[in-house]
Each structure stands twice: as C-alpha cells, then as structure tokens.
Amino acid sequence: MATPPKGKSPGAASGGPNPKKPGGGGGGNDKKPKPDPKPKPGTSESWTLEELGPAPEGMEWVLTPGGGAALRPIQQKGPDDGKDDDKDGTDEPTGRPGAAWVWNGTTWTRPARPSDGKPYIWDDNLGWQVDSALMQSRSNARDYLQGLFKQFGFGDADTASLMGLVDGWIQTGLADSGSEPVLMKFRDTDIYKRRFAGMAELIKRGQAVSEAEYIQLESSYRNVMQNYGLPTTFYDNPADYARLIGAGLSVREVEERVVAAKQSLNPLVAQELEQYYGVSQGTQMAYLLGLTDEKGVALESARTQQQIRQEGRAAQIGAAAERAGFNMDKTFAERLGGTSVGQTIDPFQLGTLAQLEGTFDQARRVADRETTLAAIDTEAYDQRDALAAAFGDEQKKLASERRARRERARFSGSSGVAGASLGVERNL
Numbered sequence: 001m002a003t004p005p006k007g008k009s010p011g012a013a014s015g016g017p018n019p020k021k022p023g024g025g026g027g028g029n030d031k032k033p034k035p036d037p038k039p040k041p042g043t044s045e046s047w048t049l050e051e052l053g054p055a056p057e058g059m060e061w062v063l064t065p066g067g068g069a070a071l072r073p074i075q076q077k078g079p080d081d082g083k084d085d086d087k088d089g090t091d092e093p094t095g096r097p098g099a100a101w102v103w104n105g106t107t108w109t110r111p112a113r114p115s116d117g118k119p120y121i122w123d124d125n126l127g128w129q130v131d132s133a134l135m136q137s138r139s140n141a142r143d144y145l146q147g148l149f150k151q152f153g154f155g156d157a158d159t160a161s162l163m164g165l166v167d168g169w170i171q172t173g174l175a176d177s178g179s180e181p182v183l184m185k186f187r188d189t190d191i192y193k194r195r196f197a198g199m200a201e202l203i204k205r206g207q208a209v210s211e212a213e214y215i216q217l218e219s220s221y222r223n224v225m226q227n228y229g230l231p232t233t234f235y236d237n238p239a240d241y242a243r244l245i246g247a248g249l250s251v252r253e254v255e256e257r258v259v260a261a262k263q264s265l266n267p268l269v270a271q272e273l274e275q276y277y278g279v280s281q282g283t284q285m286a287y288l289l290g291l292t293d294e295k296g297v298a299l300e301s302a303r304t305q306q307q308i309r310q311e312g313r314a315a316q317i318g319a320a321a322e323r324a325g326f327n328m329d330k331t332f333a334e335r336l337g338g339t340s341v342g343q344t345i346d347p348f349q350l351g352t353l354a355q356l357e358g359t360f361d362q363a364r365r366v367a368d369r370e371t372t373l374a375a376i377d378t379e380a381y382d383q384r385d386a387l388a389a390a391f392g393d394e395q396k397k398l399a400s401e402r403r404a405r406r407e408r409a410r411f412s413g414s415s416g417v418a419g420a421s422l423g424v425e426r427n428l
Contacts, residue, residue: 049063146166201248228259269353273287276315276329324357366386370403
C-alpha cells in the first residue's frame, strides 16, 4: 500500500528522542530495540526505515503490513533496493532473490508455474522459461513412439488412441529420462495386449521375445501359408498368428502343420477326420493347424505338434485303406500308425499319402490272394491281416508264408500227377 504522509511524532518538537520508537530511548536507554507491529504511537503514520534507526548486529528492520515494523535476521541482498519495484504501491523489503520474484506480503516467492503442460525451468530474473532442450526431447520421444506404432501395424483408430495416451504420459514427464518408461505403460494397455496376444503365453513359457521378433515370426508364418496356397483368412489378421506364436512354434513347425492341413483337402482324408475325430466338414485345415477344436471353435492355445501328427497320420492311413478297399476304423488306423513302420509315415511331409497308397495297393493284392488261400484251407481270414503284415506284424507275416507254402505244395503235387498221366499215355 502507499506510505502515508509523514508527520511529527510526539516529542519531535523538543528535538529529543522519541521514547515510543522502537530503538529510540530516553535517559540513555541502550536496550535492544524491540519489534513493534503497530504504527507510531499516537499517530496514524507508518514507520520509515530512517526513523527506526540502526538495528542490532545481524538483524535488520522490515516494515510490516499496517504500518508497523519488525526485526529479522539480515537476508542476502538481491537486486532489489527496497523500492516499489513491482509497482504495487508497496515498498518491499530488501533481500529479493531476483527480479522475477514477487512479494506475497510475508516473503518473496515464485509465481505459480504455468499449467499448459510444457516443461519449465526457473530463472530468478526472467521467471518461468520453457525448457527448450526438454521440449525437443519430448517431441523426439513422441515422434519415435508414433513411428514405432506404425511399425507394429496398428490401425488408425488404435494409433490415435495410443497417441492420446502417450501425450498425457509425456506431459507428466514420463519420457523425460527416455522412451522406455512410456513403452512399459504402453505394454500394459488393452490395445497392446490385443495386438501381441501371443506375448503373454510366451512370457509364461519363459520364451519372451521382443516386438520386432514377434512381428518377424508373423511375417515368416504368413510367407509359409501364402507359399502353400492357404486361404487368406488364415493369415490376414494378427490374431490368426497369436495362438501359434503363444505355443512357441518355430517356422518349421508351422510349415509342417500347413502341409498336414493341405493334405486334409483330399476328400478321403477329410472323410476319415470326420469319422475318426468328429472334425466338421470345412474345418479340417484349421483343425490340423491346431487352431480349432473338432467343432471349429477357436482354441485359446494351439494343440500340440504330437497330437496333430498322430491324428493326421491315422487319417491318412484310413484314407489310403479306404481307397484300396479296406474297411478301417479309428482304433485299427491308430494301431498301424503306432507300429515301427507306421511311425515312418509323417503327415507333415508331402508325398506320404502317395507312399501309403502304393503300400496299400500292394496289401490289396496280398489280401485278395490270402483270402483265396484261406478259403481253400478253410481258415478264417481278416483282410486287414495283410495290412498288419505290411506294417511289420511278424505273426501275420508267418501265417501268410504258411499259406503260401501249402499252395506251393499243392501246386507241386498237381504237377506230379499230370506228369505221370502223360508218361502212361506215351507208354501206351
């Protein structure tokens, strides 16, 4: 407030000291002056620093609101000279740290920091200044993250949502020490978890990979599926790969599944898959990729390689058997698949179905011959014994050999009788 006009205090006319002034004294009073928060006694005037006189050592007088005065320890002097530098009508005390500091009626203080989200640094004379270096760092972090989201394949809507989150995180200073703290927050969003849905399973398995490695796996899987001509519905969305990646499958293992899936397009193989395992028509490819159950319902995690190999092998054995005219059920097909010979049949390799067809065509000829011989010997015979023999069943092989020896013996005996008859005729 403005300093009131000065008047003469009591005792001023006589020229003597004013006993009412702090620091004044009569009769040689040399006691330390005491603070007096009130205006000069008997007047409405405010004290002035000149009237107060010297302060004790290490102390200084300050004018207080309401026209009073008080002592305080001497403060380091700043550029302020005690005048009304901020033009608010008040003579501020000395000790101002810099031109940008303001007097709040009690002490020097900084004005409030701007709340526009920018980073600021304080300058005693200039006040709050935008931290240009930190602003540039934040801008660089934002550009980096936006480019990263593009590499990750996010759509426009997801990218916009993520950048909204990123801007908020950056304004709080989360990126001031680097982008990693922001990336950690990003990895905890639902958008991230949808995009990299297989990542959580990999972490559980102790096989965590980086986002770049994850995307490389997706790209490799896509190339395999394209090269084998699978429908685009199997690889046009990141969710298509999530279960395969989450299962920890290598590119080679995915290729094996694709081969088995391609061979399921054979009508006989598809028929056996439905008959043996209840796999609905039209879902065999997804089933042999390990992505769905027998009803075509998506699985949370892909089935194992061993499950797919066993079922694919049985279906191919059954298909080859049906083609050759054998009656084959699931139990017998899996039994043949479990033999040492059957284990060499790999549904993950192209050409195994053709190989099986050759084996079963040969077994068909053996079965037809053995059926005739068994009938001559009045023996019961299951044509599938020829298949068992072809798949390494030694007992079935021995039984077939015994029938063959008996047939040779019969043939040899018949030839001897015919020879003897011819000899008689010649003698005659």
